[in-house]
Structure formats: C-alpha cells, structure tokens
Amino acid sequence: MATYLYRIGKFAYRKKAIVLSLWLAALVLAGIGAATLSGPTSESFSIPGTPAQKAQDLMAERFPAAQADDPFNSLSARYVFAAPAGQTLESQQNQAAMDAVIAKIREIPQVKDAAKAGDQAIVNPVVAARNMTDGMVKQAESKGTSVDQAVANAKALEPLSPDQSVGYVTVPFNGGQGDVDDELRSAIDNAAQVGRDAGLTVEVSGNAASTQSPPGGATELVGIGVAAVVLMITFGSLVAAGLPLITAIVGIAIGSMGITIATGFMDLSSMTPTLAIMIGLAVAIDYSLFIVSRYRHELENTDDRAEAAGRAVGTAGSAVVFAGLTVIIALVALRVVGIPFLSDMGAAAAFTVLIAVLIALTLLPAILGLFGTKAFAGKVPFLKSRDAEGDSTKPTRAVRFATFVTRVPAVPLIAGVLLLGLLAIPATSLALSLPNQGTADPATSARKAYDLVNNSFGPGKNGPLMVIVDAKNSSVGPQDAFGQVLSTIDAQSDVANAQIVAVNQAGDTAQVLVTPKSSPSSDSTKDLVQNLRDAESGLNSKIGVSYGVTGQTALENDVSDRLQSALIPYLAVVVGLAFVLLMLVFRSILVPLTATLGFLLSVVATFGATVAIFQEGWLGIISNPQPIVSFMPIFLIGVVFGLAMDYQVFLVSRMREEYMKGATAKEAVVAGFNHGARVVTAAAIIMMSVFAAFMAEPDSFIKAMGFALAAAVFFDAFVVRMVIIPSVMALLGDKAWWLPAWLDRILPNVDIEGQKLESAPVDLEKKELVPVS
Template structure:
C-alpha cells in the first residue's frame, strides 16, 4: 500500500492541473445531479416490525385512511385567554375569530372548514356525547367526562386547541412560507392579548443550521493550524480541502435522498464529520510533508513519501470511521442505516481529498506552501531528535506509568457512573428547547389540558373473529373499562367503530407526560394485559399512537447498543491488528475507547438528562445519540491511535527500544494529534451554541468524547500501558502473522532517497 500511495502522491503533485480540474468537474457533476434528483428529507423515526407499527397497520386495515401521526402533516395552535378570563368573552372571541381567518388563508391550509372555534366545537362534542349516552344508556356524568377529554376547549373555558391537516402529502412537503404564515398568525393573536403557540408535525423539523457553528469551528481550527505550522498559507490548506470535502459530501447526501429516506439530521452529521476529519487528515499529511522536506530538496519525492507514510495511516484511520458508520446497518434500523452510510460516504470523500487534492494544491504552490511564516521552524535548526513538549510529556508518563493507569481508569470510571441511569426518548414538545414555539405549545397544553394530552395511546381492537356484532361492541366497551381502571390512566373511552362494527378504537389518556418514565411503564402494563383482554373478548388488540411509536423506537435503539458496539469493536480490532502487527496494541486501544465512551455517556447524562449547570432543562437523551456517538467517536478515537502509535512502531521497527519508541512517537506525533483533537473538539463544541437541544446534545457528546479519548486515553493511558508492556506490546503469534497480509502502514518499505538533494540543499520550511 505504501508504494501505491507513494506513486499517487507523486502523480498528484506532478500533474496538479489535471487533479485540480478533475475535482472541479466532480463537484460540478455531483452538484448538478444531486439538485436534479433530490427528494425532501424526513423526520420520521419509524422502525418496521416494532409493536406500534404493527398496531398501526392493523388500524389502517380496520379504518382505511387513518392518519399516521409521524407522517401526516398536522398543525395545532393552542390559545389561552388572560388569567381570569374565558375564550368566550367578547374581546377574546373576536381575537380567536381573527386568528381562524388568518389560518384559513395560510398557504397549504387545506379545507377551511377544518378551522373551528374551540368554544363552538366544545358545544358540538358535548351534545354529540350526550345524545349517544341517551341511546346506549351511558350515565350523563360519564358522557360529560368523556366529552371533556376529547373537547378542544379546556374545562375552565380559558384555553382551546385549533387543529387541522395541511394540504400536503407529508410533513416534508409543508413549505417554509406556510410555516412562517402560521407563526405570523400566532403572533397577531398574541398582539391581540391571547397566549398562543403553534406545534404539530407539519410545523416541525430540524432548524436551519446557518453558518455560525461552522464558522466558529473553522476559526478555532485556523488558529490552531497557524500555531502548529507557523505559516498562514499552510494553515489555510487543511481548511480549504476540508471545505471541498464537505461540499462534495453534502451534495452527495442531497443526491442520496433519491434512493434513501434520509432524516434531516444527516446533513448536520455530514457537516460535523466532514469538517473534523477533513481538516485532521490534511493536517497529518501536510505535517508529514514538512517533515520529509527536512530530508530532501525534491518536493515531488517528499510528497510521495508523505502520502506513502502518513497517507497509509489516513487510509486506515478513515477505514475505522467508515466501518463504525457502515456497521450501523447491522442494527437493522432503516433511517439510522441511511444516516450511517451517508456519513461514511462523507468520510470516504475526506480521505480521497487528503490523498489527491492536497498534493495537487501543494504541487501548484511549489515553494510557497509554507509561505507567510509567523515563526521559524526551530526543529530544523535543532535537529530531528530534539526534545519538545511531546517527548517531555511522554517521559513524565514513563516515570510513573502505574500511577497514570490507575488515575486514568478511576477518573473515567467515576465519570461513567451516571451512565447507568441513561434514559432515551425521541423529541416531544415538552422536551423542546426553551423559547421555541413547540415548547411553548407543549407547556400551554400541559397546563390547561393535562400532561397526558400529548401522551395518548390508541388501542386498536379487531373483532373480525367475533361472530355476534353485539358481542363485538361489548368487547370494545369492556377493553375501555379495563384500561380505564389502571393506575396512571386519566380516561379510556371508545372513540371510533368502523362501518362493519368489527373494529374499534379506544383512546387512553395517561395522567403523566410523554417524557415521564411512568408513561412508558403504563404502556408496558397495557401491553402486558393485552393477551388477557384478547382471551376474554376473542379479539386481536394492538397499541399504537405517537408516544407508543417513540417508546418502541427508543427501546429498539437502546437494545441495539451492545451488539452494535461488539460488531464495531470486533471489525476494528482485526483492522488494527493489520495496522500494528500486534494483538495487545489493538486490545488496549479498544478497551481505552470503551472507558472514554462510558465516561462520555455519564457526562452527557449529567448535563442533558439531569440538567447539571443549567445548560438545558433535564430530559431523556435523544434515542439515537448514544449509538451515533459510538459510531462516530470510535472511528475518530482510532484515528488518534493510528497516527500516534504508527510513529511508535516506525521507530521500533527501525531499532529503537520499546521505551524510546514511545518517546519518539510523541516527539513526532503529539503536536499533530493535539492540534487535530483541539480542532475536532472546537468543530463539535461549536454546535453546543445551537438553540436546538438535539444538536446541542450531539455537539456536547462528540466534543466530550474526543476530549476524553484524545487527551486522557491516547495521551495518558495508552503511553502508560505501552511502557508497562514493553516489547510484549509488539508481539504477534507467528501463525497469526503469517495469516495477516502485510499492509506496511508506517511505510517501512519506502527508502528515504535523500540523495535527491544533499543535506545542505534541504528545503527550508
């Protein structure tokens, strides 16, 4: 591999015009195709085969045209009169009518008759329930109680719900102008003296990212690169190539929507990874290029050596990231698989850019690659074996390796303890960020209609096997009565019977909110009782609804964590054995990652689930955060392992002792790995400034994971273990050594042809 990459680096450097034009054509072609075939992204988190999805299929069989709560583009505006007043008061009634008029005129509003005054709707619901009660003998007080539960008007008459379905095929087809018009109507209602907020699937979706977070990350990266290279030109090159990679990857993600159902979080993930690994990979190759220039005046040869040596490490580091992301497919969750594959594609682009575009740009720059220097390269003046911060740090760790291991393991273990209380859920109005319309609507609904309003379950009863129609009707009522008697249920009632009388729907309203663990426990209790109900009534029963779907998705994701981690670690372990020709080095690398991952989960639980520091209100973590974090950070952690430890192995195979090999690895790799980690942390941490809690938590978790893994595990634990293992670290059973192909990541097979330029003609960098 080293020889092939050496030739690729030389070719790209020598034929730089062709490579630059080639990348330009690639960008134009991908952009043209992507914008032509692209389809809207979605926010659906469904998983085929989960109980709630099966129940929904049953519901649609019995009630054709029944709405899917995740895909139906619904809208809800909650309005409330000032304290002590009612919506029926003249001034408030006028404000509500004006609001309804504006909503009817919203683009994609659909049938105007959907928009009904909550006061008028309440009267109609009450009359309907009382009339039905007279026919079937239901007590009046029961009918009134049931009517109050489904009424769009609160019991005190102060708050009301205006609900409708947009004239759009799905939630992704609701135009931004439509959402803006709804929010403008809500603002007018507020100006008229009402409390008002809008929510609903048709109004939600990931917020626009803008460029603030990216610019902050890029700004910090530029500062770090300037300090690393001491050159303004060299500092700008990794950022330039990373932006090309991000652009290409993002366009690829857009084009992939024609073939995959991608969620709106996918571009965010691609941006985070594209910037982070793109800068890192270019940084490693550019740093090695500068090192090779100290030995030869032949820039083309130096470029070949840099790509042959550091490029080999980049390829395998990229492969670990790609493996971790592509392995999301084994979880068998469609939206997560698509997200992982799209992100893996972005990483692949970053690798190709670092191996081909960067050498081409350096070929075009020639002797100006390290121009604009703000400090001299002191390493050239002092010699290649001079001590620096990396060597001093390595020797400090080597003086007390046992202490370093114990302190690191205990510290990470203590930080991991809160992870045992990990709770996962999908976003709801009640967990949305403070100040958002969704959060305001959720708070108003909980205040005036009860916390269980948005946590309702739809229990579908299939009585097609029941021969007597009267027995079928009785079965519906029996199921409702049994469910209504459960602790934690505020109300359970039959809300629909199909035309044949063989299908019924029971609406169950909990006393607790969608994010309350008690609601999840109630869902499981209802499902536990289903076999009993089915046997007693001769029916088939399923439980669905938005909250049930979200719980099922979260549980499936949580159950997938351990097998996913096993697959990723197993595949990466084999890959790292190829890289290091060792068993113990990959073992310590993966065990260190497990420690840093658990510690990161613990820290994220403390800050985002328990609300430590007041950064956000405490709420369950987004369901797919842990599994995505594992996939992303495992690959990135192995990046640092590869870049740092390959320099150790390079020194070891060239005759250094195991102890000195650790020092030499830090001499050449510590500064670059530190710079890469700081860049990665800054890119991820910048997303904590986003208002959306999902993006905020992802940025925090990824930044914390890189911080702990790079600076605690790779910079403290790994060198301490390498000191303790000594020569045993590089041992490999002969039979296994014969089985594994020799990929020569450190470029041992490449000879330094420094005769291309005498020492006195070495290039100043």
C-alpha cells in the same frame, strides 16, 4: 499498501492538472445534481417491526382514509388560546377574538379544504366543545347507551379546559414537513398575532409551526476559523495552514451535495446532513493535516518534492486509510440497530468520511504540486516554521512528557483511569427520551402551548395513546370484543379515559383513544403501555381479539428496547472488525486490546459529562436540562469509537515505526510520541473546535452531540492516547508487539510504517523508488 499509496501520491503530485480537473468536475457535477435532483428532508418517524409501528401499519391498512391524518407524521399546527386572568373563553369578546384568528387561519393556502368548510371545518374551542358534547349525547340517546358516559367521553375529548379558560384548535395542512418554509411559518404566526392583539394569550405548537432555523452555516465557519489558527501555529505558514482547509471545504461541498442529491430518492432527516458535515469536516481537516505534516517532514530528507509527496501519502496516508476505515465501519454498522433514520445518518456521515479520505490521498498531493516550492510560504510573524514531526537537538516538551510518563508508568496510568472514572459517575443517572414539545426550550411558543395544555387539561392530554383493536378473528363478535378491550384498558390505574373514536367500514377494527393520567415521558405512562401490551395475550387466547398500542410513549419504549437489544451486536460488529484492522496495522494483539479498552474509558467519561451538563444542568451551561435523546448514545458510541481509533493509529503507528527501526520498547514510545504528539494535539484541538461550534445550533440533539463529540475527543486524545496508552506501552515493553507466529504468517503485511519504502532501491534514471514486492 504503502507502496501503492506512494504511487498514488507521487502520480497526483506530478499529474496535478489531471487530478485537479477530475475533482473539479466532481464538484461541478455534484452541484448540478444537488440543484436539480434534491428533494425535501423528512421528519417522519418509523421503526419497522416494533409493536408501535405494527399498530400504525394496521391502522393505515384498516383505515386508509385516515392515513393522511397520521398524528405522528402529518403536517399540523395546534393553536392554544388562554383567556385573560379572571375571564373565560366563553365570553363574546374572547370568542370573537378566536373567530378572528380562525378566519385568518382559513386564508392560509396550505390549510386543508376540509378544515375550511363543511362538517370538519375548524371552529373556536367553545363551539367545538359544545358541538362535541351535544353530538355524543344525541348519539348515546339514539343507541340507548349511558348519557353520563357520553358526557364523560365528550369532556375527555373536547378542546376546552374544565374551567373554560384554555382551549385549542388543531389545524391540518397539506403536504409534509419538507414543505414547511418561512412563508408558512410567518402566516401561522400572523394568525396567532390577531388573537394576541385582541388580548388573548395565543401559543402555537406542531410541526408546521416549528421555528427552528435550518441547521448549519455559521457553526462551520467558527470551526474552520479555529482550525485556521491552529494550523498556522502548527506550520508557521499561511499557505500550509490553508491547504487542509481547502481540501476540507471541497470534501464537505461534494459530500453535502451528494447527500442533497440523495434526498431526491429517499427520506432523510434534516439532522442527517448536519451530522455528516460535522463529522466530515473534522476528519477532513485532520486527515489532510497529517499528510501535510508528513510531507513537511519528508522534505527534510529529500529535495525531490514529488518523492516527498509520495512518501507522505505512503506513510501518513496509510494511517489515514485505516483510521478512515474504522470510522466508516463504526458508522455503517449502525444499520445493525434496525432504525432507518439512524442508519441513514450513519451512511451519510460515512460517505463524507470516505470523500475526506479520497481527497486527502489524491487532491491534497495535487494541490501540493500546484503550489510547488510555495507550499510553506507566507511565514506567520513571530512563529517559527518547523517540522512538526521532526527530531530536535534539544529535548522537546513532548520528549520530556513522554519520558516522565514512561519513567514510572503506573502513576499516570492510575491517575488517568481514576480521572475518567470520576467523570463517568453522572452517567449512572442517564435518562433517555425522544424529542418532544415537553422537552423544548421554555421560551418557545411550542413549549408554552404544551405547558398550557398540561396545566389546564392534565398531563395525559399532551400524549394520548392509540390502541388499534383487531376483532376480525374474534370468537365473540366485534362489538363484544371491543367492549372487553375497553374494560381491560379501564381497569388500569393510570387511565383517565378510554373510548372508541373510530370503527372501520368492515366493522372489525376499532381505534381506542386512551388518555393517561400521567405525562408522556413519565414512568407511570411507560408502565401503562407495558401493562396494556401484557394484557393483550390473555384476551387473544380467550376471545381471539388482538390489539396494538402506539403513541409517543409507546414509540419511546420501542426505541429504548430496540437500542438496548442492538447494543451488544453493534459493539460486536464494530469492535470485532476494528480489532482485525488494528491487528493488521500494528501486527499485535495487545495494542488493539488496549486501544479498545481506552475507547471504553473515553466513552463512559463522555456519557458522564454529557449527562451532567445537558440532563442535570451542571455549571448552568444549559438553561433547559432534559433527558438525553434516546438514540444519541449508540450513535455517539459509533462515532467516538471511530475517532478514538484515529488517534490510536496516528500516534502508535509512529511508535511502531521507531520500534521496527531498532529502538527499544520505551525508546520507541518516547520517539514515536515526539514525532506524533504535536500533530495529534493540533488535530485534536481542530476536531474539538469543529464539534464544539455545533453547540450553537438550536436543535437539542445537534447541540448535545456537538458537546459530546468535543468532550470525547478531549478525553480520548489528551487522556487516553497521550497518558494512558504510553503508560501501558511502557509497562508492556516488548510484549506490546507480540503476535503468535501462526497468526503472523496468515495476516497480510499492510506495511503502514512504509518499511518497503525505506528499503526500496532507487531507479537513478527515473529518480524514483522501485517498490519491493
């Protein structure tokens, strides 16, 4: 591989005009595509094959007219009104204030026509509650059913609290979440302000009223700024510091615009481009840093800059390829989980990593050719321009540290493992949930609206369950079947109310709204979902009726189950493929094994730190501690594994390079550490800074992911790869590089250290290497 990459690097350096033109054309085409082919992002949530999704699919099939009003994916806003202290909403003054708000709401163009006039027109909560009770009582009287039960059902559904102090109205909007813009948000808030000016408390929740600003922007600039400082310190040159930043910006621009183009052909979450940019920016800077650093090192050995560029790409570029492949494998393998939006996040991030690798191998050497002898110009005052990977006449800090670690390797090994083990302890209390209004910042209107409903109506009002009853094959007739299902539901201890809210035209399918006594994320509601599902098989065998349970809690349960069942297959795929790649890179069994075990230490310590900060609220960094987003752990595992292998490849490949040149095992560890530690340190600080900058994002998932990735890089780079791995390598000695003879024969030699480049004869006429086959 080194010889092929050598040719690519040398070609890109010499034919810089061609390479630069091609990448410029790609950038322009991506920009045109993003401007003309993009579509809206989507926050729709579906997990094919789960019980909750099957229930939603059945509802869409049997109630097609109601599909547009899907409570999980449709666009809506809920206005929650609270009367002044000591008053109720029933007073004429407060009803007039609510009517004024509703009149303002009807002026919003996106509000559905049915909500503006007719039987489904929105009215204030007092009128809506009165109409609902009267209607249900009249219906019970006409059918000869229990009036008391009708009143109880009405009370369970009506949008007015028992003490008449709090009420709400739900406003449906045309379009999807991609249609929400600042103009709509402003119109929604202006309507609420009418009620506030009249003395009411008015809070607004719902996806149409989301005030969350679009992700991205300043956070990337912060990460790039810190990266620029680290690069200047590393190279002592303004020009050299700018080269990785230029390539990273080009790569992120092409990657993000490619994802924007994809939104025109598929549904992507708004978080997808943010995560892709976060990961792509970090690896793009690091990959270019490694090649520029190696280029600077090769200039110490040759005056031919094209030759130095070829050798840099042939050696450091090989490490970039394999490091990038491990990240890509980890991200693409998220498809194993079977959650579409998670797969899309992984694929988008993998795309940006692929672009980063291609740019580092081709665009970077072309830019080096463009700058020529000025590549390390612009000396930074008070900073010495030096070869970050070179040997020194006197022992460096890296040499002294590596010598200390390898002298008594058991001590730093035990210390490192104990440190990460202690950090992992909080992970034992890990709690998972999906993002919802109940986990929002208490200062937001959405959270205030949630709390008003929770305190005035009961916790179950914020997270009702929907049971879709299919009596098509019932042996006792639909009405009797519906009744038996209702009786089964009512028998559960955590049910506050259960009632049929719709029957399809054929009369064989019913929607049963179940209001729990407990909150959506509570264990009691989760147990209720499971108990209802467990009871279904008995009714099915008895009378042939079947049903499915959906709703927020049901979705959370299904996500947890899906993630739990997919974790082992996912790890098997990721670790298995990466293990094979690392065997190819290092031609060893124990090195990949120790690399994987080190990753496990990094990831459990990361989980512990994330739980401590974001869930338990340690150090007071987070004002609103909440359970961790349920799909973050598996996504984090994938990304951290890929990044962990980056530093393993970059650092240990230099150790192997020294070992293959004849150094003893311990000498190779010290020499390889000396060559790679400075650059790996700079790369880790850059990556940490890029990730940590995303903690400024308002989205809780992005905020937690930024912290977790920054922590993971710190633990992996500075504890695992720079303390534990050198200690293990010193303890193993020559055994670290052992490979069974039969396996050595069948594994292809990828030559990541560039041995063929070292031994290749030189064609004096062309002044270039003649690669040895």
